[in-house]
Amino acid sequence: MTPQHFTPVALDKSYRLMNHGPTVLVSAQHGGTTNVMAAAWACVLDYGQTPKVTVVLDKPTRTRELVERSGYFALQLPTKAMATLTFGVGTDSAKDVPDKLAKYGVKTFTASGSDVPLVEGSVGWLACRLVPESHNQQTYDLFIGEVIGAWADERVFSDGRWHFDDAPDELRTIHHVAGGQFLVTGGTVQG
Amino acid sequence: MTPQHFTPVALDKSYRLMNHGPTVLVSAQHGGTTNVMAAAWACVLDYGQTPKVTVVLDKPTRTRELVERSGYFALQLPTKAMATLTFGVGTDSAKDVPDKLAKYGVKTFTASGSDVPLVEGSVGWLACRLVPESHNQQTYDLFIGEVIGAWADERVFSDGRWHFDDAPDELRTIHHVAGGQFLVTGGTVQG
Numbered sequence: 001m002t003p004q005h006f007t008p009v010a011l012d013k014s015y016r017l018m019n020h021g022p023t024v025l026v027s028a029q030h031g032g033t034t035n036v037m038a039a040a041w042a043c044v045l046d047y048g049q050t051p052k053v054t055v056v057l058d059k060p061t062r063t064r065e066l067v068e069r070s071g072y073f074a075l076q077l078p079t080k081a082m083a084t085l086t087f088g089v090g091t092d093s094a095k096d097v098p099d100k101l102a103k104y105g106v107k108t109f110t111a112s113g114s115d116v117p118l119v120e121g122s123v124g125w126l127a128c129r130l131v132p133e134s135h136n137q138q139t140y141d142l143f144i145g146e147v148i149g150a151w152a153d154e155r156v157f158s159d160g161r162w163h164f165d166d167a168p169d170e171l172r173t174i175h176h177v178a179g180g181q182f183l184v185t186g187g188t189v190q191g
Numbered sequence: 192m193t194p195q196h197f198t199p200v201a202l203d204k205s206y207r208l209m210n211h212g213p214t215v216l217v218s219a220q221h222g223g224t225t226n227v228m229a230a231a232w233a234c235v236l237d238y239g240q241t242p243k244v245t246v247v248l249d250k251p252t253r254t255r256e257l258v259e260r261s262g263y264f265a266l267q268l269p270t271k272a273m274a275t276l277t278f279g280v281g282t283d284s285a286k287d288v289p290d291k292l293a294k295y296g297v298k299t300f301t302a303s304g305s306d307v308p309l310v311e312g313s314v315g316w317l318a319c320r321l322v323p324e325s326h327n328q329q330t331y332d333l334f335i336g337e338v339i340g341a342w343a344d345e346r347v348f349s350d351g352r353w354h355f356d357d358a359p360d361e362l363r364t365i366h367h368v369a370g371g372q373f374l375v376t377g378g379t380v381q382g
Contacts, residue, residue, distance in 0.1 A: 016369055019231050019232075019369065020212065020231075021212015021231070021234075023212075040210050041236065045247060045333065054245065056237075083382035135326070140335070141237075142236065162374065178352070180381055181380075182381070183377060184377040185376075186375040187375050187377070189274045189365060190274065190372055191277055191365075191371040
């Protein structure tokens with residue numbers, strides 16, 4: 001069952017979910033194992049009808065294994081309310097803390113027609129198919145995904161735009177600096 | 192001559208200038224031609240003693256030509272006060288508007304020992320050497336740079352941390368959404 005605030009975003013607008021450079025949660029599953037980690041190094045790579053993203057996944061991580069084995073992953077945008085969860089799943093490895101998702105209260109769900117785990121409470125979700133690029137993955141830990149589904153919490157993102165100023169402060173996205181310190185997405189300026 | 196607020200940042204802390212995902216200005220020069228463009232799709236790729244970044248540079252851009260010919264570029268962080276400049280140099284091409292730097296009031300300088308142009312008024316600068324990866328450049332417009340010098344405006348970044356809350360609001364960094372609308376970097380939350 002999908003959560004209450006989970007509204008489809010057109011693929012050609014999905015880049016706008018990540019254009020402002022927030023820290024993301026990376027999720028994947030394979031063979032009945034689900035994991036979630038945090039990544040500050042995630043970025044839009046392309047837009048249009050075949051939007052793409054990049055994300056850096058370090059070699060020792062369980063999530064990376066699941067991405068490589070399944071060929072799928074999701075990037076999602078945690079909120080200010082999820083700062084502790086985000087730092088937690090980004091610091092603990094499932095290899096050392098097998099119950100890390102329970103420890104940080106991470107709940108996942110799936111969208112219709114997909115078995116990629118998505119994290120509850122996020123405000124944007126991008127389901128991705130891995131575009132295999134062995135050299136990038138081995139040399140730079142750099143993974144490329146084609147976005148095949150996108151959704152947002154319509155309280156903060158609708159008509160292809162964020163409108164954080166009209167919603168509860170706790171729903172703002174976050175940008176990791178270091179050591180669990182995040183900068184919160186602020187107001188708007190028109191250039 | 193370097194501007195007043197231009198303080199070296201240790202290479203192993205330089206990733207923190209971009210960890211929060213701001214929109215950047217990309218600058219390069221070759222054969223006496225300098226250009227500057229904006230890029231929302233720029234990201235940290237690695238940290239440590241040989242930090243790296245990625246940036247997406249579209250094929251028709253003059254700046255991309257200068258990067259490919261010179262093998263060097265800089266990423267720098269424009270401020271809220273520079274939103275119009277940033278949108279302007281990101282929209283106009285020097286191929287169509289030869290005086291676009293003058294049009295938007297862009298002034299550049301160089302750091303000692305380098306001829307990579309840096310943009311005045313920014314609050315963070317990363318001078319980079321291109322790491323040639325032809326497949327990425329041709330297929331994805333994706334460029335990798337090794338950071339060889341880093342500086343920040345010490346009013347907002349010192350001791351490896353941002354502290355926007357203690358400085359004038361106009362010095363905050365910005366994150367492009369679309370069409371010249373930027374989200375401004377906000378306050379802090381500890382996870």
